[in-house]
Amino acid sequence: MNELRVVIADDHHVFRMGLHKLLDSVPGISVVGEAADTAATVAAVVEHDPDVAIIDLHMPGGGGVEATEQIRRAEVRARVLVLTMHADHAMVRQAIRAGARGYLLKDAEPDEIIRAVHAVHANQAILDSAVADRMFAALADTNPANPFPQLTEREFDILARMAAGQSNPAIAARLGISPKTVQNHVSNVLLKLGVEDRAQAVARARDANVHRPT
Known part of the structure; x- marks a missing residue:
């Protein structure tokens, strides 16, 4: 059975190391590359040809949405799983429009992350439950006063x-x-x-x- 190859893109070194260690502990998953900015992310995906690219949205050089768009345009096989701290629905829409197949928050449990990697590899759409709840609430509100509740x-x-x-x-x-x-x-x-x-x-x-x- 072929290993599921993963590239991790996040500008926080400690988080990247922890995620690398988690995924390497899973039989059948191999982390083949890492990156800390947009350009390096695209380069790593093109060079290592992973099955899944796990990408944070807030990175130097344009961010995860830009990286996802470039990966899609590169016509590589990698499918993108966004792993981020941002839960607002506008950012989710941007990521999905750019080509992301999954969207998960960084406070997800390790088992959730592993399941999401496998699901995205299988071309299944994955959306964090907290993100889904916020999107349903936003859609249910016909006159949302503020789609960015984190702002004063x-x-x-x-x-x-x-x-x-x-x-x-x-x-x-x-x-x-x-x-x-x-x-x-x-x-x-x-x-x-x-x-x-x-x-x-x-x-x-x-x-x-x-x-x-x-």
């Missing part, structure tokens, strides 16, 4: 204004706060959404149909 009301307002194309000085003038305060809020938004820059935050907001203020 002020942070969400600023994100919506960013999505509307407003600059930091314009936002500051509109809200009656200093540009420095706006920049601090923007930094918090990027951190909480798990994105690297303003453009990615705006893309997330627009994908979630965030209301554009006037």
Whole structure:
């Protein structure tokens, strides 16, 4: 029986080591490569030709969604299992649209991760139960006030204004706060959404149909 070959992509070395050790302990699974950024992830998948690529979404160089898109375009056999801490439905949609076959949170039990690897290898769609619950709740709400509950009301307002194309000085003038305060809020938004820059935050907001203020 051929071994199930896996590449692990995560920019946190300790987490990557732990996952490597877990998977190597499973008969029939072999970790053949690791990566810590987007470019290295794609290169590792092309070089090692794994059956499954386990990818975190928040990595330097573009992130896991970008890596997943590049892997799909490379037309390799690897199927992508996203393993991340981000549970909001907008990020899930982006990952699935990019080509991910599974989406699991990092607090999943070891047995869940192993089952997900096998399922994705078998071309089965896997969605973390906590993520599924949040997506059902979002779909059931016909007028969601805030699709990003991790953001404060002020942070969400600023994100919506960013999505509307407003600059930091314009936002500051509109809200009656200093540009420095706006920049601090923007930094918090990027951190909480798990994105690297303003453009990615705006893309997330627009994908979630965030209301554009006037």
